[in-house]
Amino acid sequence: MTGSAPASPSGQARRRCFKVDLHTHILPRHLPNLNERYGYGDFIHMQYDSTCCKTDMYKGQHFFRRVEDTCFDSDARLRDCMDAGVDLQVLSTVPVMFSYWAKPDDALDLCQLLNNDLHQTVKARPDRYVGLGTVPLQAPDLAIAELRRCVKELGFAGVQIGTNVNGLNLGDPSLFPFFQEVANLSACVFVHPWDMAGESSMQKYWLPWLVGMPAESSRAICSMVFGGVFERIPGLRVAFAHGGGSFPGTIGRIEHAFHVRPDLCAVDTHVSPRSQLGRFWVDSLVHDPSQLQAVVDLFGEDKVALGTDYPFPLGEARPGHLIESQQHWTSERKARLLYQNALEFLGLPPTYFDTRVRHTLNPY
Template identity: 40%
Template sequence: MTDHPSPTVDVHAHVLLPEVDALVTGHPGLTAARELDARRNGPASLAVSGPMVRERVPRLTDVTVRLAAMDAQGVDVQLVSPSPSHYHYWADEETAEKLYRLAGEATAAHCARAPDRLKGLGLVPLQHPDLAVRALEHALEQGLSGVEISSHAPGRELSDPAYEPFWARAGETGAIVFLHPFGCTLDERLDRWYLSNTVGQPTENAVALSHIVFSGVLDRHPDLKLIAAHGGGYLPTHIGRSDHAWSTRADAGAGCAHLPSSYLRRLYFDSLVHDPHVLRELVRAVGADRVLLGSDFPFDMGTEDPVGALRAARLPDADFHAVRGGNAAALLRKD
């Protein structure tokens, strides 16, 4: 462990769960989902992604390898979430229940190998809102800190009233909800040059957070502890447009009580924006107490040096240390 006044905490790190892959192998729903994924990403991106993931399997599965990589990065604690490829929102209710239970138990077992350094998150089958509370409670029963969700499920946005019991229970329990998109509904428009990720992920973040803000989820559930991956995508740095619409149009202002920008300070955001100027603007927009270190460990769209990326933003010393780990340490103590 490094000698800091507070630990360095990376809230955006993933684990690959072979048990989940084995559960869904051969299911016709998986075939259809992979065909959609192939169309969305395009052949050139798939040709790069396959070898990239295979090369990273040891870091995604072996705790000893993970800890060595963390030491090299100067990271003391990771909040580990399942790879978003494990969402499988196509799954029927019976399969989905098996999946979230298996994912939660496997993630908890991975983290139990180094409990002082690894905290974990489970999964919620957003395609079955009636299972959401049960999935959250199962994750907490495993000793996990909360759950990871995508930006939407087929036919459902995060503003859907069916998720109200989930938001309520997450707020009551103090569970962390990590919003991490997987796949973008712009589909084949983004099937070249890895636009499916570079444009798709921040777009999905912005859409999902806008649904949460404009529908009043945060008015009804002020205790919700939601962390948005990828710095919240485009929303925090373009929130002025949302404020203008809320102030100008009756339809835009109908669902939430306050200016959209005010809700940014009720959310948390990771630091993974790949640009020190954007990171400074994120801190300005949401507050230094709402930004948490994130690396997307160990994928290629992450950063190998999250602390160095944070240092490049040249934040005031107190803000640097808050983002480096102070904010996340406080949040994890409350989970």
């Protein structure tokens, strides 16, 4: 494996690297009215445009956001993949769908709706899509059961979860059985920020997305590091969105606190935060070349994987461009970030692209 894509149908070798996009989101084309289905709450409701090229998302009765057809039309997103040279997309739901506040049985029903729909999308194009399911993490036993179904029956590589569960940190002991089962199944977990602390006080300037999300990712990493999750479950594969959020920029403060206030920070583990770097992955979505360099320097070139947040505006419009534009990097390092690290995180073999079946719709 040289890191280059195979020859085109004309026999000319393509001079580019494979790309696996670890961080993309998708919704069902048709979603039932969940508020009517469950009889309460501010579940997401979709109002589809008659042209089917976009849809408005409502949280209860309040407008949440508008999404284009690439968020729910697998053919439209496949065309984008081809145009951008993305060979494999990892699909996960939009985090607002987690609904950790809902009644456990209703949340399980919603997760099954999302996962069954995602399964059909992946099943139609297994050469282009890999699925990450959704689980009702407010009820760990139900989450474990749905995790098993996602992996064993639906063929997903793992699941996506939020950075907290109704305020409960991911390092809480009540979640250990869930993470242990992830490891037992040789599955993976992608952690995406949601339910940002202080969101109601910073509505102006889009601050929940600009400040709250990076802080949430750091919160999740710190809680799992200080909680000893990676120490106790060494085979656990976890990746965090947005380059680990604000964690890389505050690692010095975090490490310092661990040593000067062990009575507060080292109560559940004696392994320092820096010593745990390299035990988890982050994606590359940082939008700045110097920050990407810092992320690679901190976590290691084998623990950073391409992620774009497709199809949303805060994502990387040209998948992999930030990685490819690092002129001082070797082609080997770029290949690691563009696809090899993602394959390892997903539990796919390094030879994945040597053996996969290509459909005729794929021009490569």
